[in-house]
Amino acid sequence: MEELLQSVKIGINEKIYVKDPESSDLGKRIVQESILMISEMGFESFTFKKLGTKIGSNESSIYRYFENKHKLLLYLTSWYWGWIEYRLVFSTNSIADAKLKLEKAIEIVTKNTVEDSAFSHINEPLLNKIVINEYSKSYLTKEVDTENKEGYFGIYKRLVNRISKMITNVAVDYEYPSSLASTILEGSLHQHFLRDHFSSLTDCHEDNDPTQYFLHLVFTILKS
Amino acid sequence: MEELLQSVKIGINEKIYVKDPESSDLGKRIVQESILMISEMGFESFTFKKLGTKIGSNESSIYRYFENKHKLLLYLTSWYWGWIEYRLVFSTNSIADAKLKLEKAIEIVTKNTVEDSAFSHINEPLLNKIVINEYSKSYLTKEVDTENKEGYFGIYKRLVNRISKMITNVAVDYEYPSSLASTILEGSLHQHFLRDHFSSLTDCHEDNDPTQYFLHLVFTILKS
DNA sequence: GCAAAAATAATAGTATTACTATCATATCAT
């Protein structure tokens, strides 16, 4: 299993990058360091110039991998969702019972992220922080529709649809499986954010985490 | 009632602006035109220079009202939530039944916005678009915690808490009233966004709007 | 082991942004 995982590569829409960062050492350093920098200083303060200095490389070299920092964010978040999807498929595949399957899926999607040794240059917990703090910015733009047509959000959409189908498998008559699936994904990021910055707006704290909240919410709805 | 409304002013944290835009003609034009421009071109493309040109005024004059465009966004979104809160309090005040009260609140908070003649320089439907597309950007920053301490998000927090209390009044034993309230507010904006740009990720379309989805969701949960 | 190709680095330059500062002019209140 460990060995199997080591050969897995998260497949990302090739239009998102100019040159595949997985294909070279510099590329991997760009990805690795950008995760550290963005999680530390936030997406707006992050620049290719700063990243170049940090990795001892040149600004112009980074542009050979990504057109701009928006594309880099799309790359990082796509990778994250691809990784979540992979883990979701992997862990739910063998579960026959629809309810248990959905339960597992919700756990994977809403739990706080732990490190995965299979991808050594990627710090998953920090990437998770980035997704919580920055993911919305990748689609709340004037270019969403064109970028969506280009398939830049493909992995995320596939993930929502997987969960939507799992919901339908638990309750065929439920009228809002896609809305509920997207609420789980987006809402979970939001609850994590509230826990960190607006604790009075959430009941998710130490024991009561977003996973508990959404498990209760989803299964109460689908029971009826 | 019409006359009563005409004298209402949405109270916004004074630290958000340098000079109250409601206090002058130029200020009102700044607010009025910025709503049109931001909703049309998006927040990132919008600049004070462009706004100055549009209203036949000077960039430097706009800086006398708002420190920067981030503060202007805080102002506009605070106004929006203040206006929603006002309408929510106004229309639920006379309702004695807790369930009907919450139902009304959810309607006000999740429905698509219609124009309000009481505030002539503010185009509420366009402001609603701005909130859907840009609100997250106002708090997904490195400065959230300091700005939160300054009270910049006070109106929004009060609104979430009002709904949270209404939830508790319907179901005392429900464990996640604040999380559910924040899910309704944030989730509703998200479902509106998905309807406009990622229709495959939502079941909210013409007839099935976010209001229906959340009414069903909330009352199913609180029933049990 | 060497030449060609590919990758990376260095440098310079551009338009735009997000301001700040200063000074001039217009309006308004007493």
Added chain:
DNA sequence: ATGATATGATAGTAATACTATTATTTTTGC
């Protein structure tokens, strides 16, 4: 009429988000 306040015009700055060009390394194919 005077002084205060609001607004406008102009200029300037540092940083950003790039593009373009040329130089230097590194890789690779034979």
